Amino acid sequence: MSREHFVRAGETQTAVMDNLLNSDSGTMAHHQMVFEYTSNPSWYAIKSLPYLMEYEHECAEQTFSRYYANAMAHHILTSNPKVKTVFDSWAQNGTNVSALEKNEELKTVMLSHTPWLRDAQSEAQKQQRLATLFDLAETAKQKKKTLAKLEKLQGDSGGFPWFNGGYTNEYITRHIAAGLGHMKKLGIKNDDTPQTDRMYQNAIDALDTEWKKRFDHYLENHQTLKDYSYGNAFWHYQYARSFDVSITENSDEVLEKAMEYAFAKAEKSYSSQPLYTKLLMAITLHRNGKTKLASAIMEGLKQTAVKSDENGMYWKENKNSWYWYSSDIETQALAIEAFQEVTADLNSVEELKIWLLKNKRTNQWKSTKATADATYALLLQGGKWLDVEENNKITWGGNKPLPVDKMKAVEKEAGTGYFKITMNAPEVYKELGTVTVKNKSDVTGYGALYWQYFEDLDKIKVDDDLPLSVKKKLFKKVMTDSGEKLEEITSEDPLKIGDLITVRLIIKTNADMDFVHLKDMRASGFEPVDVISKYKWQDGLGYYQSTKDVATHFFFDQMNKGTYVFEYDVRASNAGQFSNGITRLECMYAPEFSSHSEGMRVKIEE
Template sequence: MKNSGITFLSVVHSYDGDVEADADPLNPGKKRDKSRYVEDDDDDDDDDKLSEVAISSGYTAEYGNALGGVVNSTVRSSTNGGYQVRGALASESQIRVDGLDVGDQFLGGFKKKQPPEDLTTVKTRTNFNETAFFYPQLLTDSSGSVILDFTIPEALTRWKMTAFAHTADLQTGSIERTVVTQKDLMLEPNMPRFMRVGDTMTLPVKITNLTKNVLKGAVELTLLDAFTMKPVSAEFGLGTSARLDFSAPASNATTVQWRVIIPENYQAIVYRIAAKSGDFSDGEETPIPILPNRMLVTESIPMWVSNVAGGGNSTKKFTMEKLKQSASSPTLKHHKLTLEMTSNPAWYAIQALPSLMDFPHECAEQIFNRFYANALAGQLVTSKPRIKQVFDAWKSSPDALSSNLEKNQELKSLLLEETPWVLQGQNETERKKRVALFFDLNRMSNEQSIALNKLSKMQIGNGAFPWFSGLGENRFITHYILAGFGHLSLLGVKTDDPIIRNITSSAILYSDRAANEEYQHLQKMKNFSEDNDYLSSSAIMYLYSRSYFTKKKVKDHAIDAFDFWKEQAKAHWQKRGLMEQAMIALALKRFDIKGTPEEITTSLNERSLTSDELGMYWKENKSGWLWQEAPIETQAILMEAFDEVTGNSKAVELMKVWLLKQKQVQDWATTKATAEACYALLRRGADWLESSNLVEVNIGGKTLDPKSDGSSIEAGTGYFKTSWSGKEISPNMGDITLTKTDKGTAWGGLYWQYYEQLNRITPHTSPLSLSRKIYRKTVTSNGVELAVISPASPLKVGDEIVIKLELRTDRDMEYIHLKDMRGAGFEPTIQLSGYKYQDGLGYYQSPRDGSMNFFISSMSKGTYVLEYPLRVTHEGVFSAGISTIQSMYAPEFSSHSQGDVVRVGK
């Protein structure tokens, strides 16, 4: 049995004590002041302090199978005129009703005439607090006793009392006791968490008789409007059947039930149940929310258009089929249609630059990237004055520098405050808003100087860099920093500073020496042969970083090793990953080795995929545990290779599309990814930042003019948003044409919001898709079997069902919210929120009253299946709603399942 309460530390010094309580009936609303803690007579004269006392209610009632083997997992509001505590607190009292044979009365109570009972005088229980009291500091009186004065709540359940005491000299002790509150005649309704309009359901109530005689009487269910408290039983299909007769055997229980149909026009009801048999009575009164059978559905399609060749217009057409066919549904009501477009998303990469200023850890890589960001910003300000103008415009716009997690709240399935990602959204916004400082030339110069001096001090005497100060030399970090200085040099950033020259010269000498030591170690190996494959990741990174400094000659002592690693790269590149192959191609090209670099890029080109939306990419470019398994950095180096080795400008422009599309659905949260992506976008191919034309949009045969219709246009990105409401929306608006008149790419989304009945909602798919199936779980001699539910085999109360949700995505995505609605006649067996891992996907699962919610921080492209169990708790016909999934970072990527109706019982 589950209980809430206090967990106490082990007793260090103990002394004896006792707990006393009256066994008199506890009447709700009346105080009890006779529970007493008694001190041991042998104690000294020091005052004892009973420092913590609490009574907390249990969460489950341990009554038997009176409902055919199903016990409601949560004690509902149950209230009653006066319960008894049987026995003293020092012992436990509980009632079990096992193996009850429920007869015809289970189907609705007895119809036989009984003497009329006046149910209007029955007091109903309404106080279901789960904590009776908590007294953090109590002192004993002169007799060594503590008197607890409290009013017990009205729940029929088991309670646990815990107490901890200590004396002035720190002697300690603790006690724990349980008690059951009950009545001679008890009502235990099995009510749902919520009801939904249009559902038909059965409401069972167990009537327990603890006396030694048969109790015959009447029980009545009254339904009230929760806001006006006026009776509405008739509207729910209850007439004369609201009052039933019952007969409860001695020391046993019986069950009655009512069938109700949930009407419209009510947001919540209060159910009031009263039962009476002679001098015995009980009643309970609690509200239940009513959910509508219509919901606001948001459907969206991502839209894009790319003009990588330039010199002409590029056009792309899109169709939202369900919007075009919306007139066929008599119950569908348009709410809102929203179109948003970003004409030049290349600026989003520039917005990411301030994140490089953040280095929460004093490691060499992040200190270097702080220098890198400031040096790059300085170069941008001097070479592209328009960037400074655009950033100044962003500073005056409240939304331009907001995180994608914080934008478009009205188009998302959940407010950001209701997700685990509030801090991530705030952090990204804060990073972007630091652009106010980012382009201050004086600040940039000062930050560069600080970072460069820190970096110089971290460099070990042999020229290597550690990861953190005090650690040993790290070849990867040294090569990474060396290649970073090479990037800056190619971007036109001045690197002739004496400190930079000293850092790079020392790092080059170390790199040559380390490569030579690795070669000499190999030569000492048994069966060493230069024809074997010894090409390590460190050696590849060495050749790549060293290739930026070809004017620095390799010292004589390392020349053999240098030649050896070049030959290894020529011979064994086929067995390496994408990033390493691109590094080898670049290094060999810069070392003026013919043939192999072109062979590598040809192979890479043959293995690439190209699409209108995603541009050019590689299926195997996935995240992993190794430094070379980083998709953003890999794409950036592949762009570098295609640009330098083959001069394939079209491929470079297509690869830019993929790189930017990752920014659409992900936050470049790491300094390495941001640095490499910004370098690739600014250094390689055409300058997309020069684009200033807005993408042309034609919707429903009409061309939009955001400049004249009052839409706010964001500087740089050319972002704008336009909306239509209600009767302004027509089916022909499902046809959209985008035209890009200058070089680059543009993207956006069309969002259609409408109200529809749950059972009429049909599936909607996108690049992020979702489907749901409901299975009955059975245990056979062959093990557990799952069968899809169907009208031919309806569910029964007590059945366990399994919900299977299949997710598909054609790209890596972050910050995904999945919501699976639940019918009113089902109860989740998973009650606690927590992180889980299933089918290769990690997520946070959170059960709520009407749905199960999944929060997925990161999801790689692929297919995943999530499943969770439910228990059938009520008979009836229930709308199970739909399942929805949406990227909180890019809400245009969304999907939902069909609406399901589930039948339980006859």
């Protein structure tokens, strides 16, 4: 059983395990309790940088991502030399492991028994490369080498192809120009700056040329650009060039007219634009002096955002799709930039970061683009995140401070302030079901409380009032005149040998999660109908199903927010009274997100 909690700056949060506080079973035996807490999760943005260094293909976008990671690391090291001690500590203490490998003792299945072992090994290798990334001499060398390769990819026009030898790709050019703009915004200056400034200017020149061609072509059949459709691509182009507004002074007359019409049109059309485009509009308009309109857009976005204690601030429509402007991570990162720059609304910025950090807690960021944008957004506060002093008051087990002997035995992780303490069976008592964290620091922290215990399976109480929940129902398949019918089974309804039983599992999650494992135990009087392990698809979920002696396992690479119902069949094969066990659901990437159904008994007659 587990409870997770995010504790905002200046707030107090309490996590409660009712089943422990109210436990009165004579057969229950404690195994252990675990409490873990991270006081400055912003450091995990840095832990994402190695992913940007590992690219399989020699394309322009991923070559830029590698340069971005090296330049970011070099900037952090040179501007804050004390940071080096943090990374040395990570390397020495073996903390650079995959999230899939952490807290192995709190999970219901060994990583080696899941389809995700190679994912964990790959992620661990990336984390081990943090040592290389924060070696100042090696980083400087790789930075130079990668920048030279990137500049070689930039054509004579200033545009970038996707791959070397290809035609100039307008979108890739926009993306890299915006990335170079991000580096300007973060104040990354080094001996490469003249070169990157030149590359940025050349990329903007290439974009200007391309857009002038488009406008000239349009004007062949129209008198003005007043009715031109200024869509997502145009606003992304304007966003990319807005990192240096002074370049508009030398802009072409057609381009200047297009900007005038687009800015005027935005006042009436912004409300119908996609979320990502609205954010691009707000930032671009703000940087070009249209602060009133930019603020109006931001106010509308704030009004339509969802705000919750669990997930911070986000938008329901922020979903992934096949369009380049429909990426939830990149959109959330852009929202952080917009609320920080346009409205200086730091409360909203913190709430937006909570969503981003919670997403990272339960998901891998799937692309170099998403990782680069998210890292940029989390580091926008400058060096402040490095200087946050840990200042928490934690009470556990009846308003008592954390056990001194336990705290002395653990070493807090440098930077993040992460620690984990364990109470073994003789040390566990009911009052440990409550933990309170008073966060007096300037950033949000998060933690989790775990309770492991032994109990008769049919006495286990349901634990599903959580971000992740599962319920299990059994139905007997009955043939009637109108066809097949399902009749729900309770512990009072006897079955017959040979009866076909449908197991129905109802899963609810209030957040997107990766690497979700479901273990469905079954009565020893049941035999599975489908015994072959294979990949399946049901109710919008793709999963790998593996049948073992005592349980059927389901492995979901990804589970998006929502409710899912899926079924599989077993057959009554042995007479007697049996415990049907429980169904346990957990995110292997963050085991504090878990749930289980209640236990029940089944009776099978000959």
